[in-house]
Amino acid sequence: MASTATDGKQEPIPVDEAVVAPELPVEGEVEVPYSIYTNKEKWLIVAIVALAGFYSPLPANIYFPAIPTLARAFHQSVENINQTVTVYLVFQGISPMLWGPISDRYGRRLVYLVCLGILVASSIGLALCPTKHFWLLLFLRCFQSGGSASTIALGAGVIGDISTSRERGGYFGMFNLGPMLAPCIAPAMGGALSQGLGWRSIFWSIVIMVAVCLLCIALFLPETLRSIAGNGSIPVPPHLRAIVPIVGRKATMEAFDPDSCAKPKHSVNPFVLFTYPDVIVLLTFTGIVYAVNYTITATISSAFAKIYPQLSETVLGLCYLPVGAGMIIGSTLTGKMLDREYSRIQARSGDKFTIEHARLRIMPFYLGLFIVCVIGWGWTIQAKAHIALPLVLGVFLGWTSIGILNTTMTLNIDILQSRSSGATACTNLVRCSLAAILISVIDRMTSEWGDGWTYTFWGGICMLLLPLMLLEIRMGPVWRRKREAAEKEVADRDAA
Structure with missing residues (x-):
């Protein structure tokens, strides 16, 4: 049994919690904290990585309104210009599989600086791209995606470094606002920039915004990888230090955690995660x-352009904002709910506590409401209902979708805490690949079946996910303990 301090008293921690997020050893009268950072410092770190995460989907979504303009400028068909969207999605799924495991081994700061540097350089190239070289547009979009996509995996890694399972839901909920808000805000930005200043201004705006983020990371973000910095109290090499160390300045040797600086003994190959049921x-x-x-x-x-032809490009971009509002509400509520449910179920369940049950208990509510909204969206569009109805549905779609994603991705980090960046990279690969496939067929489906039956079909597919959730709650702890026992056996054999 592990223990934690609450109001100066030692309380037992259920066996399963000790497996998921073990507390650090107590030396003498001083308990070694999981992280030396204060609550305010942790929120500052989360805010910085959330800002970086905002630039993962931004280049893809800010680009959408300019596609017709780019087709005319490069003398290509819209179908050919859409290839730049396809290659972006492909590299968005692949690149975190490289950068995520590297950051799990060599540190977060360095990989952040490299990835954002690639994003800035490729965006400058796109802003200056000659219109007679369409191949160069495709080529640079690959690099732009490769630089931007990994910021989500890196941010998940940072949150895994500084937070325990008890508090991780709130931090991850706030972090996920960055990646989820971009698809809602970016189209309005892209439409206004393309219409007012031309398509090249889109890429120059990315250069300016990302350069500011890059500067913030270089100045303020500390190295958080536990195999290098421990709980934040271990001095790191000069090239991994924040230029302006405003975070963690109150570190003391009493907070030193020697066990947390051990090198990870797991493989950095993220594809092995696909063998875990x-x-x-x-x-x-x-x-x-x-x-x-x-x-x-x-x-x-x-x-909306098809059923509300009176709307301008800028207004069409603004129609994404209700979805963004729903995501803000959903992210805030879900983070607090996850942390509250964790503490409540842990106290009630005792030794029978499992992290899978604590995280997924609220999932039927989110999934059921999401399915209703998906089906309702299809029939609303097909019926050409008043614009207020799909906009209201957009709020609930944003709320429920980010609630589901926050929950599952938080659990993924919980069960793979030492490989949090690699785990999030795998999530990114799967979701981007499936999104690319669905985007390639959705127009054909709506043309053949209509919007109503198309989204009824996809709502039915989502309904089939409920048994998967129940399977994870029941069998997840068994699979996890078996895997962790096997990994411990290998580690003990290697140590001997």
Whole structure:
């Protein structure tokens, strides 16, 4: 049994919690904290990585309104220009599989600086791209995606470094606001920039915004990888230090955690995670929900332009904002709910506590409401209802989709805490791949079946996810303990 301090008293921690997020050893009268950072410092770190995460989907979504303009400028068909969207999604799924494991081994700061540097350089190239070289547009979009996509995996890694399972839901909920808000805000930005200043201004705006984020990370973000910095109290090499160390300045040797600086003994190959049944269930759940939701958000402007022809490009971009508002509400509420449910179920369950049950208990509510909204969206669009109705549905779609994603991705980090960046990279690969597939067929489906039956079909697919959730609650702890026992046996054999 592990223990934690609450109001100066030692309380037992249930066996399963000790497996998921073990407390650090107590030396003498001083308990070694999991992280030396104060609550305010942790929120500052989360705010910085959430800002970086905002730039993962931004280059894809800010680009959408300019596609017709780019087709004319490069003398290509819209279908050919859409290839730049496809290659972006492909590299968005692949690149975190490289950068995530590297950050799990060599540190977060360095990989952040490299990835954002690539994003800035490729965006400058796109802003200056000659219109007679379409191949160069495709090539640079690959690099732009490769630089931006990994910021989500890196941010998840940072949150895993500084937070325990008890508090992780709130931090991850706030972090996820960055990546989830971009698809809602970016189209309005892209439409206004393209219409007012031309398509090149879109890429120059990305350069300016990302350069500011890059500067914030270089100045303020500390190295958090536990195999390098421990709980934040271990001095790191000069090239991994924040230029202005405003975070963690109150560190003392009493907070030193020697055990947390041990080198990780697991493989950095993220593809091995696809052999874990509990991880596969979570990836399937997350990927399908994300892909279905992405088909709706990616087609809002085209669907509205068809049934509300009086709307301008700028107004069409503004129609994404209700979804963003729903995401803000959902992210805030879900984070607090996850932390509250964790503490409540832990206190009630005692030694029978499992992290899977604590995290997924609220999932039927979110999934049921999401399915209703997906089906309602399809029939609302097909019926050409008043614009207020799909906008209201957009709020609930944003709320429920981010609630589901926050829940499953938080659990994924809980069960793979030492490989949090690699785990999030796998999530990114699955959801981007499924989104690319669905985007490629959604127009054909709506043309053949109509919007109503198309989204009824996808709502039915989402309904089939409920048994997967129940399977994860029941079998997830068994699979996880078996995996952790096997890994411990290998580690003990290697140590001997």
